Amino acid sequence: MTGQSPQGREVPAELTALLLDGSAFELVSHVRGDADAACVFALARVLRGLGKRVAVRHDMPPQLSWLVPAVPAVADDGGAPGEGLHEPGAGPVLTIALDTGNYARLALRGEERARIDALVRECGAERDVPLGRWQEVREIACVVDHHLSNQGYGHVNWVVPDASSTSELLVWLILALERETGRALLDPEVCWRLFAGIVADVNWFRRPADAFAHSAALLLEERAPIDKEWIAAGLETRSEGYFRLGETLRREFRRAGGVVWSLLDEASIKSYGVHPDEAASLLEELERVEGSLFVLFVEVAPGEIRVRLRGRGVPVIGLAKAFGGGGHEYRAGATVHSRDEALRVVDAAGDLLQNEGRRGAGA
Numbered sequence: 185m186t187g188q189s190p191q192g193r194e195v196p197a198e199l200t201a202l203l204l205d206g207s208a209f210e211l212v213s214h215v216r217g218d219a220d221a222a223c224v225f226a227l228a229r230v231l232r233g234l235g236k237r238v239a240v241r242h243d244m245p246p247q248l249s250w251l252v253p254a255v256p257a258v259a260d261d262g263g264a265p266g267e268g269l270h271e272p273g274a275g276p277v278l279t280i281a282l283d284t285g286n287y288a289r290l291a292l293r294g295e296e297r298a299r300i301d302a303l304v305r306e307c308g309a310e311r312d313v314p315l316g317r318w319q320e321v322r323e324i325a326c327v328v329d330h331h332l333s334n335q336g337y338g339h340v341n342w343v344v345p346d347a348s349s350t351s352e353l354l355v356w357l358i359l360a361l362e363r364e365t366g367r368a369l370l371d372p373e374v375c376w377r378l379f380a381g382i383v384a385d386v387n388w389f390r391r392p393a394d395a396f397a398h399s400a401a402l403l404l405e406e407r408a409p410i411d412k413e414w415i416a417a418g419l420e421t422r423s424e425g426y427f428r429l430g431e432t433l434r435r436e437f438r439r440a441g442g443v444v445w446s447l448l449d450e451a452s453i454k455s456y457g458v459h460p461d462e463a464a465s466l467l468e469e470l471e472r473v474e475g476s477l478f479v480l481f482v483e484v485a486p487g488e489i490r491v492r493l494r495g496r497g498v499p500v501i502g503l504a505k506a507f508g509g510g511g512h513e514y515r516a517g518a519t520v521h522s523r524d525e526a527l528r529v530v531d532a533a534g535d536l537l538q539n540e541g542r543r544g545a546g547a
Contacts, residue, residue, distance in 0.1 A: 188363065189356040193396055198340050200360050202326055208237040208277040214284040215291045216461050217244040219384035219419060221283045222251035223351040226377040230358055230369045243291040245461035250418045278325035281338060283350035285331030285510045287318040296321050310508050328353055332501050333510025348397035351381025355400040372408035379404045380415045425456035433466050442476035443533045450483040460484045467492045477533050481526050489526055491518045503536055
């Protein structure tokens with residue numbers, strides 16, 4: 185039942201050694217979790233199967249609650265780091281960050297999140313915070329991620345920007361652990377969780393995905409029966425308010441050349457009883473409009489507007505970074521703090537398209 189990670193997805197030896205030698209772990213995914221971030225529960229199950237003590241910190245929105253285990257041994261927001269994991273004479277509790285492109289997005293407990301916000305204010309911008317200052321908030325032993333903007337903020341970093349998802353990377357990591365331990369670790373629950381993360385991030389392979397993503401999904405299907413209809417239904421579930429909020433999307437819809445954008449204001453989101461993370465999914469509707477670059481603004485609170493960016497053949501990662509965000513080459517995001525700043529994003533998006541057009545003409 186054990187296997188070999190394929191060439192091009194070799195797992196760092198220091199990563200497998202860290203997981204096998206450690207005795208207690210706290211796994212952390214990102215705020216505003218998605219299906220790929222739920223891979224944190226798959227790795228937790230594998231590590232517990234190896235006799236490790238494990239807790240999880242996450243921020244899964246209500247519409248994805250079906251991805252959270254019924255008895256997950258999840259650390260709640262009030263607990264101190266590693267609380268309940270220490271044993272006399274045991275080694276330290278190691279923190280593993282999964283699917284989180286930058287430190288400031290880690291779903292840490294409230295006191296730590298407050299320290300993160302304070303650091304950003306002190307340094308002026310998230311990108312200006314030195315790595316050592318982040319580690320003072322919480323030391324990160326290891327990072328496993330696939331975001332292009334991830335510069336590595338752990339002592340061990342396995343960041344593969346061309347991977348389809350972090351769930352895909354965990355397939356290869358768990359295969360490496362199987363090889364080292366001689367145990368079959370990809371059980372049915374681990375398999376369906378990782379499969380859900382992979383297909384969510386590639387939109388059931390409607391988005392470009394390389395052979396590694398297809399191979400990982402096939403391997404999971406071969407290891408266990410996977411109820412794809414159930415997963416699809418879970419990923420596509422939307423509240424009644426979501427569809428009503430679409431009215432606001434269309435009312436605020438604007439087009440400026442190839443830039444298509446809309447703003448979902450806080451009042452509308454609250455009036456329809458929609459969670460901001462579900463509201464952000466309306467980018468799917470915006471992307472159906474003819475255009476090249478799509479921007480959805482989600483006003484979460486006064487002074488906090490989430491920016492979701494999608495490029496149709498246009499890289500948007502540079503645009504996201506310009507406003508303190510990150511993500512993938514064609515799928516990225518940021519946060520701005522006023523509607524004026526949101527309009528500057530739209531202007532910058534237009535400039536980006538013009539520059540891309542000039543480069544294309546020059547080619």
